[in-house]
Amino acid sequence: MLDFSAAKIKVINNMDITYERFLRPLFFKLDCEHAHDLAATAMTVLGKMSPVCRVMERLARLPAAARPLEAFGLQFPNAVGLAAGFDKHGTGWPAAAALGFGHVEIGTITALAQPGNPKPRAFRYPAEEAVINRMGFNNEGAEAIARRLARMPGPGKRRIPLGINIGKSKVTPLDKAVEDYLISFGLLADHADYLVLNVSSPNTPDLRKLQDEQRLSELLAALDSANRDRASKPGKTRVPLLLKIAPDLTFPQIDAVLEQLTANHFDGIIATNTTLARPGPFAIIDQAGGLSGKPIRQKSTDIIRYIARATNGKLPIIGVGGIHSSSDAAEKLDAGATLVQIYTGMIYRGPFFARELARNLSARQMRMGGRGW
Numbered sequence: 001m002l003d004f005s006a007a008k009i010k011v012i013n014n015m016d017i018t019y020e021r022f023l024r025p026l027f028f029k030l031d032c033e034h035a036h037d038l039a040a041t042a043m044t045v046l047g048k049m050s051p052v053c054r055v056m057e058r059l060a061r062l063p064a065a066a067r068p069l070e071a072f073g074l075q076f077p078n079a080v081g082l083a084a085g086f087d088k089h090g091t092g093w094p095a096a097a098a099l100g101f102g103h104v105e106i107g108t109i110t111a112l113a114q115p116g117n118p119k120p121r122a123f124r125y126p127a128e129e130a131v132i133n134r135m136g137f138n139n140e141g142a143e144a145i146a147r148r149l150a151r152m153p154g155p156g157k158r159r160i161p162l163g164i165n166i167g168k169s170k171v172t173p174l175d176k177a178v179e180d181y182l183i184s185f186g187l188l189a190d191h192a193d194y195l196v197l198n199v200s201s202p203n204t205p206d207l208r209k210l211q212d213e214q215r216l217s218e219l220l221a222a223l224d225s226a227n228r229d230r231a232s233k234p235g236k237t238r239v240p241l242l243l244k245i246a247p248d249l250t251f252p253q254i255d256a257v258l259e260q261l262t263a264n265h266f267d268g269i270i271a272t273n274t275t276l277a278r279p280g281p282f283a284i285i286d287q288a289g290g291l292s293g294k295p296i297r298q299k300s301t302d303i304i305r306y307i308a309r310a311t312n313g314k315l316p317i318i319g320v321g322g323i324h325s326s327s328d329a330a331e332k333l334d335a336g337a338t339l340v341q342i343y344t345g346m347i348y349r350g351p352f353f354a355r356e357l358a359r360n361l362s363a364r365q366m367r368m369g370g371r372g373w
């Protein structure tokens with residue numbers, strides 16, 4: 001009898017090899033942002049071709065024995081998500097399930113439309129499998145993106161959960177940051193399966209100061225209260241709220257953040273964003289922005305492990321940073337993450353990397369007798 005699962009794996013492996021041998025060298029001839037724009041456009045076009053997406057989803061489907069995951073009241077078909085920053089304007093996410101993702105996070109979206117920093121603003125470092133970016137939240141603004149999302153499948157009608165990541169508009173002073181986030185929350189909450197407050201991008205001046213205890217406490221309390229007000233309205237429920245943190249926080253700073261998350265009923269944490277540190281060969285690289293990819297893997301995992309221990313595993317963690325192989329993803333889950341996300345790894349491994357990770361993690365889950373992923 002023909003073994004379809006073996007045939008499926010062969011097809012997937014061949015696609016990965018095709019990317020690394022042929023497509024990646026072509027992509028890498030282009031400037032990093034240009035290559036990203038091409039990939040994002042391809043994802044948007046694919047997302048409009050529903051029959052093709054359904055066939056691809058079937059190819060990516062995990063064995064029936066693989067259990068879906070649950071976190072903050074949502075179900076995820078697998079542990080692997082697309083990290084924020086790839087689908088900034090919310091156009092490509094309908095294709096994410098076809099690429100093998102179990103969730104997708106769009107944004108960062110700000111209350112006001114903004115162009116981001118001057119180009120060039122993203123740089124690849126192939127020898128280190130890394131990227132430095134200083135995009136600066138280029139996006140069409142919460143109102144335009146909310147209008148777009150209103151025309152697309154809403155919560156409950158999607159193949160996989162959709163997270164919406166929001167940040168502060170560049171021109172909004174720090175003292176008015178709370179109002180700025182509340183505007184985005186008001187416009188986007190109806191469209192989100194979960195919502196993320198991004199206070200950790202290094203590319204918006206002063207944004208990371210929102211991780212300071214007093215400012216963070218005001219921000220989280222205001223969003224928690226807005227979320228409860230919204231849930232008290234007919235037909236509405238609470239949207240799970242998560243916070244995305246930087247890998248540059250010290251452990252005592254992380255303790256303070258965790259206290260605020262608990263006090264304000266937050267549902268989870270995303271660890272981590274890009275780093276301002278310049279480890280190893282990056283010490284001599286004079287390029288402003290956040291570093292991502294392989295060089296941040298260990299730091300991100302250490303932070304995940306710290307959070308999991310400090311919260312006795314009670315706070316759901318989405319682990320992100322430097323996942324370039326299945327063992328990197330497994331390391332994050334073993335450290336205490338419930339879900340993982342990828343971005344830079346996909347640049348180096350190709351569009352079917354999520355599918356490979358999900359398959360290997362689910363095989364691992366079954367080997368472990370259903371414990372963890």
Ligand SMILES: Cc1cc2nc3c(=O)[nH]c(=O)nc-3n(C[C@H](O)[C@H](O)[C@H](O)COP(=O)(O)O)c2cc1C
Nearest residue numbers: 083084085107108133272273292293321322343344
């Ligand atoms: C080009 C680029 C743009 C990014 N933009 C965002 C963003 O808008 N919002 C955000 O929360 N994170 C953003 N990130 C950070 C990623 O979501 C992720 O947290 C980080 O890159 C670490 O994961 P990785 O090593 O798998 O890339 C961006 C990363 C890259 C490489």
